[in-house]
Amino acid sequence: MAAPLPDNEQERLAALRSYAVLDTEPELSFDDVTHLASRLCGTPMALVVLVDEARQWFKSRQGMDIEECSREEGFCAHTILQREPLVIQDATADARFRGNPFVAAPSGIRFYAGAPLINPQGHALGSICVLDYTPRQLTPEQTRSLEALARQVVSLLELRRMNCEQRRLIAELRTSQERIDILQRATHDAIWDWDLKTNQLTWNPRLAELLGDELEHARSDISWWFARFHPGDRARVKDSLDRAIAQGASMWTDEYRFRLANGTWARMFSRCAIQRDAEGHPLRLIGVSLDISEREALRARVALAERMSSVGTLAAGVAHEINNPLAYVMANLNYALTEVREGRAGAPDADELTQVLQEAHEGAERIRRIVRDLKTFSRPADERMEWLDLHHTIDSAVTLAWNELRHRARLVKQYQEVPRVYANEGRLGQVVLHLLMNAAHAIPEGAADQNEIRITTRVDAEGRVLIEVSDTGRGIPEAIRSRIFEPFFTTQPVGEGMGLGLSINHTLVTHMGGELQFESEVDKGTVFRVVLPPPERLAPESAPPREPVPPPAEVAATRRGRLLVVDDEARVLSSLERTLGRTHEVITFERAQAALAWLEQGQPWDLILCDVMMPEMTGMEFHAALAQRMPERVRDIIFITGGAFTATAREFLARVDNARLDKPFDLQALRALVEARLKEVNPVRESPPSRDGAARG
Template identity: 50%
Template structure:
């Protein structure tokens, strides 16, 4: 399992690098095509009948790339070495991840319904919670025979409980569980599935994970009428704060800054340059090239630096700049495709600099760079 996790992390990292510039470039083309009616003369390119088809093709390509992004996200969630780390987690994102991974089990057995209520983030570990809900969704699907998907349902429901905690229910219209064994389903090695289908460990592990987070997991079932699994988790303080209405932010004017992008994938650098086109952006395709550049010119407001590079990684570049005494290491923003060595992971946890994940959230990239430029200029 450890070897598979390492393999999954490596695959996710290698996919994220090209995916970062594929998604960014598709977004750029889509925006440019959208602008064409206002910038083209009458009868120009935008007026051609195939322009609408091009927009449709771009939209489909972006949707496909987003699906790949979500699949890679699931690989990362399951392969993360920091499995015991507890943070504020978006429960709906976790549920959507579990459903995506279980899609092949569900589609031949039942229709899936999501009934998501307004709930805060919960305290947990994304990978562990995904493991729990994947197990519950797969169990729900396997309780329904194949071949009657139009007559059966699996429902995912989220709501806020009376005690302020977050409730998740996974309900199916499957075979149900007999009353005489209902009290044993969380026991290790107990299973109602046929030999070769279940080990009897899944629900025991789920119970352990949920209770370790201060939550509860329970079951209601009746033979022939299906099963309802209920998980209750504590809301995070961050999630509770997010629920309170906040005034709309005042638009902040963008101050033009100087940005150095360090990434051994030239296409990733070019994609970031397009995202940050309101700034003066320079590219370095290796850590050593960047170090030489920074030693001759330390007037950059921001350094967007890839974590994993073959010749001189982000950690080594940061520490070399720190030793030079320019103070520019405080302007570093690290960029990651997700595969960390233990040393790199410990380093990122130790330094105060922000980290952006590939593929990029363009709004987050712009915000982080804008804040660093404004603080430097101010």
């Protein structure tokens, strides 16, 4: 279905033509944007689309062979009719697009999401869009990222147009102020004219916006301008400019940090023409300076997101690799302790050996808790809310931040009795971890005995649950307190923090229905306060457990069961055989295929303990194979996992209702789970043979 024309179609087309970009060659800056869009949204196709009278022309494309299509066949003609992103989860279900040839074709387009490219005058020039051959949807963060990239594309178009215009105008500049006036009308950037003979600097009104009232007190000599450069950049930029002047260059460009009126540092880009006399002696520099902080911050944010994703993946993978050996270490230690206590209690060295083994067991348990906390903070962002033990979540954050805290301050925990909170564990833990790190970085190293970081929990008069992280650090100056939750706002030099942490924390807490507040006094410290709404307001249909569920008590075996254990780690198998073999018959397999072949022989069994992540055939594939052959027995699998560190594994464990234990598991809990499940199954049932009646290897 063809889209109707916008009400301002003629003005929109005139605005589009003013950029002189249609049918131009590909440009790396636009290709970078579509590459980022494809990566951020996880789609095989991404386009920068400009919509003219009759067609949609692709300025940049990823995963698409054609360069343009007719306007009536395109999706983006609909996108330019609105200000918000257009998201089509399944084009075959949308009356506007189900007859579209790109949709109706075999393996056609199913998913589309496009953010309109709206220029400063409000005209929709086209869109940046992502497409897929399967139905899907975007997360809110992906939608916001797509809108941010749309603004970046418009900035690139504006910069491209300004660059073309500036090159044309600078070529015409000689000595007169009239040329400066032309530039002032053509661009919104800071334009300056430096007379090398008098060392005087003149500028246009845009500079007043950057410097505010301070411009009234500015001197007109160039030294005033250089004084505002960041100390780390000043000598380098001046040397670069001196070389360009001395070596006869006609143009000079550089980037540097520049102090604005509010005291923050902006990333500036300057370009100037060097005017010379007939003998080549330099006379004046006429240039333009652009604040490119937002563009650089966006790039840094995308890079940060990729780095954090990589760190999370690495952390989950490391946790998995640690958990496998840790599982058999703890199981063997527990077995050895039991043997010593029961069989060697009278031996002369039994007490000492028991103590050594007990200490080793405690050390392994400490590692298990650290790995558990690491897994919590490495899990990807999701929307899942659950009842949490608040103090457990805080303690997990403290564990990870401890190395930063202990060198700067004493840590004081002031926990009051609070109910369980209904929140997202990963998000809440991330907030507390960042507030702890923020508090630590507000205090210089070397005076830990003189400073304090305090964590307080309490319930206020309205029933809200409060977490307070206070420090005795330098405090926040009053002049910048109103901006600390703004994205990318930071008083740190460029390269020492992007100013995203508090903004992200504010967003995370808000998404959980809470508030992030703060109080600060210079040279005395700061208190950040996470205010979570009363639990019943967020989850009115389910009351929180009043007390944490105690660990299961030792359960006596009700009957001897036949257990199959499937794990690619031989030592895990042997430790479980020792642990469970006293009361049950345990049959072990290092390969899931071998276990499946054994089952298809019709052997009787009660329960299967199966790892999730294994080579050749995973626990997920084993589950699927058993569901096909013996669907009535598939719930008799108990999954044991060292970490679901892939998206597929996480989705699988969230979908199936099988019992699950994480490595390194508590052996008492394992025995209790086995006994509980054995009560639910009939004693040693005969398994039906496979459909074809043949055993498989």
